[in-house]
Amino acid sequence: MALDRKSVPNDLSAFWMPFTANRQFKQAPRLLVGADGMWYKTHDGRDVLDGTAGLWCCNAGHNRPKITEAIRQQAGELDYAPAFQMSHPKAFELASALRDMAPDGIDHAFFTNSGSESVETALKIAIAYHRARGEGTRTRLIGREKGYHGVNFGGISVGGLVNNRKFFGTLLNGVDHLPHTQLAENAFTKGVPEHGAYLADDLERKIALHGADTIAAVIVEPVAGSAGVIMPPKGYLEKLRKITREHGILLIFDEVITGFGRTGAAFGADTFGIQPDMMTTAKGLTNGVIPMGAVLVSGDIHDTFMTGPDHMIELFHGYTYSGNPMAAAAGLATLETYREEDLFTRAADMAPYWEEALHSLRDCRHVIDIRNIGLIGAIELEPMAGEPTKRAFNAFLQAYEKGILIRTTGDIIAMSPPLIIEKEHIDQLVGTLRDVLTTLD
């Protein structure tokens, strides 16, 4: 592809960019104009190695032929089908493929268009489920400090990132939070840390405080991604599962990041051997190519709604684009690509090399913690005095100039490369990061 600086639009002012320092960006834009496999092309003609799978979503790498072709064909065959009281074959095929991939007992898929919508959908299903089975007092939702569950009102209410919450009013009523699981004593642990399973016991205290009969669901990310890759301590998720089950509370895993191979298995639920009642997904479901999410739901929850007269709608919820034909085609082709290339196993096989490479940065300046699981990694930096987030943001800018794409959140560098990554790419990512950290103020 011929590339030149003319690819920069001459007016950047109209687009209010999401989760972006708009003024900084528009002074020195970073535009991507092409992609292939592990690589992005920038507007100024450089190749940049993708250390983040876009935004944790292009798990099979970029411009995968099967996915591109599926979308092309679908666009020429059936552009749109109404999502309510009508459908089209591929939505059913994709739901079945997801059921086959999900842990036993997760039997149904409700389609959405994003991770945020999957979260809202799961929270609503949880409350409506209890009501449908005669426990309408169970409306309370429990999230976790430092959790990220998207940006809609339900998601920011159960989420635990202060900047995503504090500007937006009083949020949902009846929400409480468990403590986060980042403990200083676990610093530089490879994989899942030893200490902290006791943090799940806080749920018992919430139950004692509010009464189990007021609590609908607990929602957590198996591995907290957006807060900077925070691991569940050994035994922690097992405890959450045990306590929720004992008290009739649903356990929702937000697998928007951990789904589709990221932790070295299909879902975080598989990696940790836990069976949640619902799982929220998006991102890797279509390899990021077309917006789509899905809430994966247990047979018990689904069947609870299937009562009353046949002509009645069972759940008053859905989106115009739920199960959209183009997204469903992209989803099917994506799942086939994962399967044909055995990418989840590949991620598991590559994880030890990834772990060793990341932890080799332990001696670099400013580094105060390194965390990893599957093909996820985080390098936490000591913040600059009085200027939180600046050091990591500078690292991001320098890394981009030096040809690698990383992501930062707070003062944490987070990485989640496509699962097709080769050892030489890992070497390039880590080598460049070492250069950056060496010169960083």
Ligand SMILES: Cc1ncc(COP(=O)(O)O)c(C=O)c1O
């Ligand atoms: C765990 C989790 N849940 C929900 C979301 C929101 O997804 P989206 O940006 O597609 O709405 C994200 C996005 O990063 C996520 O990491």
